Amino acid sequence: MIALLLAGNCCANTALLPSEAKKITAQEVIERIKQHLGVEWKEPTVDTFKAGDPQTTVTGIAVTMMSTLDVLQRAAAQGQNLIITHEPTFYDHLDNPTELPQGQQDAVLAAKRAFIAEHHLVVWRFHDHQHRMRSDQVELGNVHALGWEKYQDPANQYLFTIPETTVEQLAEELRIKLHAAVPRIAGDRQSKVTRVAFSPGAAGFRREIGALEIPDVQVLIAGETPEWETVEYVTDAHTEGRAKALILLGHIASEQAGMEECAKWLRTFVQDVPIEFLPTADMWAAPVSAKTKH
Amino acid sequence: MIALLLAGNCCANTALLPSEAKKITAQEVIERIKQHLGVEWKEPTVDTFKAGDPQTTVTGIAVTMMSTLDVLQRAAAQGQNLIITHEPTFYDHLDNPTELPQGQQDAVLAAKRAFIAEHHLVVWRFHDHQHRMRSDQVELGNVHALGWEKYQDPANQYLFTIPETTVEQLAEELRIKLHAAVPRIAGDRQSKVTRVAFSPGAAGFRREIGALEIPDVQVLIAGETPEWETVEYVTDAHTEGRAKALILLGHIASEQAGMEECAKWLRTFVQDVPIEFLPTADMWAAPVSAKTKH
Numbered sequence: 001m002i003a004l005l006l007a008g009n010c011c012a013n014t015a016l017l018p019s020e021a022k023k024i025t026a027q028e029v030i031e032r033i034k035q036h037l038g039v040e041w042k043e044p045t046v047d048t049f050k051a052g053d054p055q056t057t058v059t060g061i062a063v064t065m066m067s068t069l070d071v072l073q074r075a076a077a078q079g080q081n082l083i084i085t086h087e088p089t090f091y092d093h094l095d096n097p098t099e100l101p102q103g104q105q106d107a108v109l110a111a112k113r114a115f116i117a118e119h120h121l122v123v124w125r126f127h128d129h130q131h132r133m134r135s136d137q138v139e140l141g142n143v144h145a146l147g148w149e150k151y152q153d154p155a156n157q158y159l160f161t162i163p164e165t166t167v168e169q170l171a172e173e174l175r176i177k178l179h180a181a182v183p184r185i186a187g188d189r190q191s192k193v194t195r196v197a198f199s200p201g202a203a204g205f206r207r208e209i210g211a212l213e214i215p216d217v218q219v220l221i222a223g224e225t226p227e228w229e230t231v232e233y234v235t236d237a238h239t240e241g242r243a244k245a246l247i248l249l250g251h252i253a254s255e256q257a258g259m260e261e262c263a264k265w266l267r268t269f270v271q272d273v274p275i276e277f278l279p280t281a282d283m284w285a286a287p288v289s290a291k292t293k294h
Numbered sequence: 295m296i297a298l299l300l301a302g303n304c305c306a307n308t309a310l311l312p313s314e315a316k317k318i319t320a321q322e323v324i325e326r327i328k329q330h331l332g333v334e335w336k337e338p339t340v341d342t343f344k345a346g347d348p349q350t351t352v353t354g355i356a357v358t359m360m361s362t363l364d365v366l367q368r369a370a371a372q373g374q375n376l377i378i379t380h381e382p383t384f385y386d387h388l389d390n391p392t393e394l395p396q397g398q399q400d401a402v403l404a405a406k407r408a409f410i411a412e413h414h415l416v417v418w419r420f421h422d423h424q425h426r427m428r429s430d431q432v433e434l435g436n437v438h439a440l441g442w443e444k445y446q447d448p449a450n451q452y453l454f455t456i457p458e459t460t461v462e463q464l465a466e467e468l469r470i471k472l473h474a475a476v477p478r479i480a481g482d483r484q485s486k487v488t489r490v491a492f493s494p495g496a497a498g499f500r501r502e503i504g505a506l507e508i509p510d511v512q513v514l515i516a517g518e519t520p521e522w523e524t525v526e527y528v529t530d531a532h533t534e535g536r537a538k539a540l541i542l543l544g545h546i547a548s549e550q551a552g553m554e555e556c557a558k559w560l561r562t563f564v565q566d567v568p569i570e571f572l573p574t575a576d577m578w579a580a581p582v583s584a585k586t587k588h
Contacts (some may be wrong), residue, residue, distance in 0.1 A: 066522065069530040088522045091499065099500040102507050108531045108538075184476050184578045194542050202520065204395040205385065226496065226516055227545040227577060228360065228382045236363040236579050237402045244402075252523040283480045283521060283529050 024272040026082045026122040027054040029061065030253050031210040033126070036269050038134055045128045050088075050095045051113070052122030058082045058273050063263040065256040067123055069112050076119040083123045083267075086130065086138070086259055087251070095125070126262065137265065138200045138258030145257035146177050147189055160196045160212065167191055167219055167245045174221065181285035182254035187238040187245030193218040200255045205229045212237070212244055219245040223254030252280050295518055318566040320416040321348040323355065327420070330563050332428055339422045344382075344389045345407070346416030352376045352567050357557040358549040360574040361417055363406050370413040377417045378560075379494045380424065380432070380553055381545070389419070396409065408456045420556065429549035432494045432552030439551035440471050452505065453489045461485055461513055461539045468515065474547035480525050481532040481539030486513040494549045506531070506538055513539040517548030546574050 026049070034041050044046045050067075060080035064071045067085035075083050090109060102107045104113075116123065129139045137156055143149055153159035165173075168189040175183045197211035198221045208230045211220050225231065232245065237244035256279060263277035320343070328335050344361075354374035358365045361379035369377050385391045385405060393401045398407075410417065423429045433451055437443055447453035459467070460482040469477050492503035495517040502524045505514050519525065524540065531538035550573060557571035 041432065066526060068526060069533040073533070088526070091523050091527045093522070097499070099498075099503070101500060101504045106503070106507060108527055108534060108536065111534050112530055138430050158555060186577045204393075205391070209385075209393070209400070210395045213394075213400060214492075226523055228387070229385050231577050232360060232362060232382070233385045233402055236406055239367070240402060240405050241362040242402065261319075283525050284478045 022272065023057045024223030024270075025054065026052070026056050026058055026124065029058060029082060029270060030124055032188065032269055033266070034129075036265075037132075039129065039132050041129065042132075046088075046094065047125055047128050047130075049126055050085075050123040051091065051116045052081075052120065054122065056081060056120060056122050056258060058122075060273050061266065061270070061275040062278045063259050063266065063275065064278045064280055065259045068280055069115065071278050071280055072112070072115060072119075072123075073191060076115075076121060078276070080274075080276060080278075081119070081121050083121060084126050084259075084262070085123060086125070086127055086255060088125070089123050102138070130258065135246060136200075136258075137261055138255045139198065141256075141258035142178070142187065142198060142200060142254075144261060146173075150206055158197055158199060159214070159217070160198065162194055162196055164192050164194045167193055167247065170196070170219065170221075171247045174247065174249055174253075178248040178249060178253045178257060179279075179282060181282040183253075184248045185245065186234045186248075187219075188243075189245070191218070191243060191245060193243075195219075196221065197223075200258065201251055217241045219247060221247045221249065221254070223249055223251040229256050250282060250284055252282050256280065301526045304446065305581065311398075316566065317351045319348065319420065320346070320350050320352055323352060323376060323564060324348070326563055327560070328423075330559075331529075333423065333425055333426050334380075335423065336426075340388065340420055341384075341422050341424075344384065344417040344419055345410045346375075346414065348416065350375060350414060350416050352416075353565070354567050355557075355560065355569040356572045357553050357560065357569065358572045358574055359546050359553045362574055365572050365574055366406070366413075366415060366417075368410060368416060368486060370409075372570070373462060374568075374570060374572075375413070375415050376566075377415060378420050378553075378556070379417060380419070380421055380496070380523055380549060382419070424552065424556065430494075430552075431555050432549050433492065435550075435552035435555030436472070436494060438555060440468075441489065452491055452493060453511070454492065456488055456490055458486050458488045461487055461541065464490070464513065464515075465541045468543055468547075472543060472547045472551060473573075474543040475576040476544060477488070477547075478542045480542075482537075483539070485512070485537060487537075489513075490515065492516075494552065495545055503527060510556060511539045515539060515541045515543065517543055517545040518568065523567050544576060544578055546576050548573075550574065 061082045062075035062080035062086045066087035067083050067089045088095050151160040151162045171183045195216045195218050197217045198209055201223045234244050234246040260277040263275050266275050355376045356369035356374035357378045360381035361377050361383045382389050393547045442454055445454040445456045465477045469548045489512050491511045492515045528538050530538040557569050560569050
């Protein structure tokens with residue numbers, strides 16, 4: 001480097017010293033995401049900053065399913081100050097928990113906000129547009145985690161034709177591959193199935209029944225859904241002698257692979273900082289006692 | 295009877311022939327319920343007729359947690375043509391499933407409606423006012439099923455001080471006594487608890503967090519709730535080292551005892567027709583195959 005300086009013009013030298021490495025802000029990371037989405041950015045959306053200053057220089061990115069305090073602690077400990085999360089951070093779909101009886105004074109909420117502030121973390125939610133990508137990135141993550149590429153229906157990315165199995169065996173495969181602590185089955189768990197719909201997360205009654213109304217769909221896999229809606233529907237369908245069953249994996253297990261997919265995708269156009277997928281512990285698994293936490 | 299007739303005035307004879315027994319309509323049963331509630335009737339409410347003609351003469355009453363088609367079939371087979379249910383019948387909180395992609399042509403819905411019409415059933419929902427009774431009748435049912443009368447807090451019917459146990463052992467007690475197929479625990483399942491809140495059904499974030507914010511409440515029992523709301527809250531509370539855990543029993547198991555309580559209560563002022571509590575099978579239990587159904 002000294003030789004080059006002595007040689008004169010050196011503006012073409014791109015080997016910058018670490019302190020001169022180009023910094024990237026949280027806002028700039030999100031702008032790159034928008035550019036690489038492949039679909040138009042639409043508002044209103046929940047895909048916004050939830051905490052922290054978007055102008056913060058990013059030192060590392062943690063990509064996660066749900067930004068629980070545990071995930072935030074791990075991210076902070078590893079110097080990951082931008083957290084990209086799929087689920088809400090503050091217990092409400094709009095991250096605005098107005099229904100908390102003690103409001104912003106609620107101790108649990110206040111402690112979480114304080115942690116974020118102390119560690120200068122920035123939290124951004126990637127949900128609506130992640131699902132809207134030409135290949136729903138969450139579904140894509142599930143397909144890769146399950147190894148179901150060859151089973152996916154070319155006409156509908158949420159439908160699969162799998163080798164015949166029973167609902168019970170399918171739930172076991174999902175439990176293992178997607179790390180679902182407590183999968184639950186409604187309908188006939190012994191029934192044989194081959195035509196499967198996978199609606200990750202809590203897509204809601206309209207989408208879930210839309211899948212179940214497809215005549216050859218025999219089982220719907222989802223994250224969570226109200227029992228007086230889709231679950232009662234499947235229960236009645238079973239009573240009517242129809243081949244319809246339901247497997248609920250829990251929200252995190254049904255979408256988490258999509259965040260691992262997201263981290264891989266991000267690395268293709270963000271190389272300025274390290275990017276890590278941080279799994280959210282399944283909330284139904286036996287947790288490590290808070291006292292013995294790392 | 296003939297002797298009395300020959301004796302002259304017999305208007306006081308109350309031993310009526312069966313065909314002359316005073317008939318009661320579904321509407322009249324509901325009017326008696328309103329009179330015996332002990333609280334004012336308030337509208338708007340979901341406590342309305344959902345199907346059938348309220349002027350129907352009642353031949354028997356089935357009281358149930360959720361009027362699944364299976365429950366309706368059993369009621370019809372036993373001559374119970376008035377079904378009093380706690381949960382929706384038509385997959386929607388207002389029993390108006392506008393989100394069904396195929397609308398009223400949806401095969402599952404249409405078959406259920408057809409069954410109700412063929413058997414001239416009447417379905418009425420008892421939900422809002424049942425909870426509003428001076429003793430929330432659903433909670434009362436749970437207290438009786440659990441044998442927790444002596445543990446109940448005189449100042450708050452949803453709070454209990456029980457002999458110290460662990461969250462895991464408590465979940466097991468609830469599984470057995472309330473017939474919950476798949477109880478789930480969030481937070482530390484090994485933690486010792488004595489102060490318990492029980493919020494049956496899906497009361498929602500505001501009520502659930504209201505219970506958890508009470509400083510000495512260590513565990514909340516509920517039916518179901520969104521994972522990005524109360525469950526994430528409890529998960530974070532646990533990470534913060536707070537003694538807060540959650541047991542979700544499933545909706546039916548968390549309220550069904552209240553319908554058994556309801557049937558007993560109804561019999562105290564409705565003796566015109568037989569009244570039976572018909573349990574709804576837990577939707578997460580392995581069901582009997584539809585082909586071998588009774």
